[in-house]
Amino acid sequence: MIYKGKVHKVGEHIDTDAIIPARFLVTSDPVKLGENCMAGIEPDWVRRVNKGDILVAGRNFGCGSSREHAPIAILGAGMPVVIGHSFARIFYRNSFNMGLPLMEVGDAVDKINDGDELEINAETGVIRDLTNGAEITCPPLPASMAAILASGGLVGYVGERLKQKNRGK
Amino acid sequence: MAQTLAQKLLQAHTDETIKSDGQIVQCRVSVVLANDITGPLAIKSFRGMGAEKVFDRDRIVLVMDHFTPQKDIDSANQVLISRRFAEEQGLTHYYEGGEAGVEHTLLPEQGLVKPGDLVVGADSHTCTYGGIGAFATGMGSTDIAAAMALGETWLKVPPTIRVNIAGAMPADLRAKDLMLMLIGMIGVDGALYKALEFGGPVIDALSVEGRLTMANMAIEAGAKAGLFAVDAQTRAYCAEHGSPCPDAAIAADPGCAYERVVAIDVTGREPVVACPHLPGNVKPVSQVGSLPVQQVIIGSCTNGRISDMRDAAAVLRGRKVNRKVRCIVLPSTPTVWKQCLKEGLMEVFMDAGCIVGPCTCGPCLGGHMGILADGERAVATTNRNFKGRMGSLDSEVYLASPLVAAASAVAGEIAGPSAL
Numbered sequence: 001m002i003y004k005g006k007v008h009k010v011g012e013h014i015d016t017d018a019i020i021p022a023r024f025l026v027t028s029d030p031v032k033l034g035e036n037c038m039a040g041i042e043p044d045w046v047r048r049v050n051k052g053d054i055l056v057a058g059r060n061f062g063c064g065s066s067r068e069h070a071p072i073a074i075l076g077a078g079m080p081v082v083i084g085h086s087f088a089r090i091f092y093r094n095s096f097n098m099g100l101p102l103m104e105v106g107d108a109v110d111k112i113n114d115g116d117e118l119e120i121n122a123e124t125g126v127i128r129d130l131t132n133g134a135e136i137t138c139p140p141l142p143a144s145m146a147a148i149l150a151s152g153g154l155v156g157y158v159g160e161r162l163k164q165k166n167r168g169k
Numbered sequence: 170m171a172q173t174l175a176q177k178l179l180q181a182h183t184d185e186t187i188k189s190d191g192q193i194v195q196c197r198v199s200v201v202l203a204n205d206i207t208g209p210l211a212i213k214s215f216r217g218m219g220a221e222k223v224f225d226r227d228r229i230v231l232v233m234d235h236f237t238p239q240k241d242i243d244s245a246n247q248v249l250i251s252r253r254f255a256e257e258q259g260l261t262h263y264y265e266g267g268e269a270g271v272e273h274t275l276l277p278e279q280g281l282v283k284p285g286d287l288v289v290g291a292d293s294h295t296c297t298y299g300g301i302g303a304f305a306t307g308m309g310s311t312d313i314a315a316a317m318a319l320g321e322t323w324l325k326v327p328p329t330i331r332v333n334i335a336g337a338m339p340a341d342l343r344a345k346d347l348m349l350m351l352i353g354m355i356g357v358d359g360a361l362y363k364a365l366e367f368g369g370p371v372i373d374a375l376s377v378e379g380r381l382t383m384a385n386m387a388i389e390a391g392a393k394a395g396l397f398a399v400d401a402q403t404r405a406y407c408a409e410h411g412s413p414c415p416d417a418a419i420a421a422d423p424g425c426a427y428e429r430v431v432a433i434d435v436t437g438r439e440p441v442v443a444c445p446h447l448p449g450n451v452k453p454v455s456q457v458g459s460l461p462v463q464q465v466i467i468g469s470c471t472n473g474r475i476s477d478m479r480d481a482a483a484v485l486r487g488r489k490v491n492r493k494v495r496c497i498v499l500p501s502t503p504t505v506w507k508q509c510l511k512e513g514l515m516e517v518f519m520d521a522g523c524i525v526g527p528c529t530c531g532p533c534l535g536g537h538m539g540i541l542a543d544g545e546r547a548v549a550t551t552n553r554n555f556k557g558r559m560g561s562l563d564s565e566v567y568l569a570s571p572l573v574a575a576a577s578a579v580a581g582e583i584a585g586p587s588a589l
Contacts, residue, residue, distance in 0.1 A: 013357055013358070013447060015553075015555045017534070017535075017553070017555045017556075017557060017558050018555065018556065018557070021535065022206075022235075022534040022535050022536055022558075023535060023536070025206050026236070026241070026243030026244050026246075026247060027243065028209065028210045028213060040555070040556060040557045040562070041556075042562070043562075059358060060357060060358035060361060060391065063357060063358065063391060064293065064553060064555060065292075065293045065534070065553075066207065066290075066291055066292055066293040066295075066308060066309050066310075067206065067207065067309070068207070068210055068291075068309035068310045068311060069210070086358065086361065088358070088361065088391060089361065089362050089391070089393055090293055090307050090308060090309060090388075093308060093309060093312055094308075094309035094311070094312070097309060097311040097312060098309075098311065142193065144193055144323060153311070154214070154311045154312065154315055155214050155217040155218050155311060158220075158315045158318060158319065159217070159218045159219045161319070162218060162219055162318060162319075163219065
């Protein structure tokens with residue numbers, strides 16, 4: 001899978017209340033949640049996003065609550081992948097479960113600037129900054145996460161397991 | 170191999186042999202939890218997986234506590250989805266209305282979790298149950314749906330940071346202060362992907378309610394779990410709450426490998442507050458300066474237990490809440506509420522001019538029952554002070570113990586109890 005898009009960069013410790021404030025959690029509809037993505041940073045933050053754009057974040061992105069609405073809102077806003085210095089652990093699980101791949105790159109995230117154009121090869125983990133020529137290689141995913149992503153998320157993955165279980169009966 | 174408490178607790182729930190931290194193991198779960206915000210999404214995923222029956226109808230707990238009493242049509246419909254699912258599946262533990270309280274106060278109080286359990290919940294503060302020696306961690310709704318269907322989940326064995334707390338505990342210091350001090354020291358990602366294991370003389374003497382308060386905020390340091398060994402106090406708490414406590418010791422082995430050891434000496438320390446907009450932005454209360462406050466919240470899964478209500482009442486007895494402050498007291502469960510009534514605490518709160526409300530998470534996450542206007546400032550006994558968490562993006566939340574919150578309500582500005 002190749003992703004190509006414009007970077008929207010956010011800072012450190014962006015919490016799930018910033019990604020999608022609790023008052024919007026009365027739905028699980030990706031489109032409605034996407035309309036308020038990052039409304040906890042500023043109300044109309046999401047207007048800058050075009051479909052396919054790439055979110056780039058600082059340390060500990062997604063800290064705070066367990067709301068799965070956070071990765072759903074990012075996907076709903078049209079951003080198919082997030083590159084970050086590091087991710088909070090519940091958000092990390094949730095994102096893969098929802099089919100949103102995360103790329104943890106540590107300090108190398110500083111090489112990417114807001115507004116840059118990126119090209120990402122999800123298989124090889126190579127991120128190319130087309131604006132400044134920087135290249136970052138992201139360590140490969142644990143096999144368990146890769147398997148979940150390959151099924152499009154945890155719903156598909158567990159669905160397969162349940163089918164096998166029922167066949168075994 | 171000498172095991173940390175985290176390794177030991179997880180080993181009891183997996184058939185694989187835990188050899189090292191970082192290992193991914195498949196674990197059987199004891200209890201699976203969701204609430205009115207995360208439950209409907211879990212139910213949607215459960216159906217999407219093609220699951221028909223939960224793995225054990227006695228081990229799924231649904232608590233309607235965030236936007237309840239139902240604050241609007243959308244949130245009422247979320248509860249409706251959960252209620253119908255509970256009926257369809259014949260769930261034993263569905264809590265709504267007058268039976269419901271804030272989930273992480275309710276479960277230990279009702280004896281629904283016990284030491285040694287492995288609890289997964291679609292709420293980040295599920296880590297609270299580490300206070301009674303359970304391995305408990307928050308996950309998202311779809312992970313919870315999988316656990317509801319399969320009765321198991323995968324977990325990465327976390328490295329452990331051991332936290333030793335010693336010294337002479339000052340009279341106005343509480344569990345909340347200890348935890349905020351720790352988060353201030355190690356930072357909001359200081360325990361990312363790790364377990365916190367607490368010990369030392371101050372912890373040995375700390376009440377189980379205090380331990381639950383500390384474990385509750387483990388996630389605020391990024392931790393997967395905040396763990397306390399099971400001791401005589403835990404056994405007494407479990408006996409009181411009808412939860413069977415295993416006889417075997419549950420504690421870390423001597424000589425186990427910690428990634429890091431952190432020591433805190435509480436001697437001479439004063440109460441602290443976490444300033445906006447991160448729980449790790451911690452200062453001694455006397456160093457905050459004179460900052461007017463418009464709202465005080467006393468309650469939540471962090472500090473809504475009876476010991477917290479007693480602390481707040483001790484400060485408010487015979488005093489008045491400043492007229493420029495709305496002081497909202499939300500006992501976390503019906504049992505806590507009724508106990509406040511029996512002990513005369515409700516009268517203290519009412520005489521002081523507090524608003525006493527129902528058992529709900531409400532204002533903690535900016536849901537309802539106490540929302541901040543532009544430029545308003547709150548002192549809250551809750552667990553998060555992220556920008557906009559309790560209302561307007563231009564508001565501020567300071568986190569503190571019930572003693573400091575109640576004192577601030579009286580003073581009309583951020584203040585410790587010794588300032589009154």
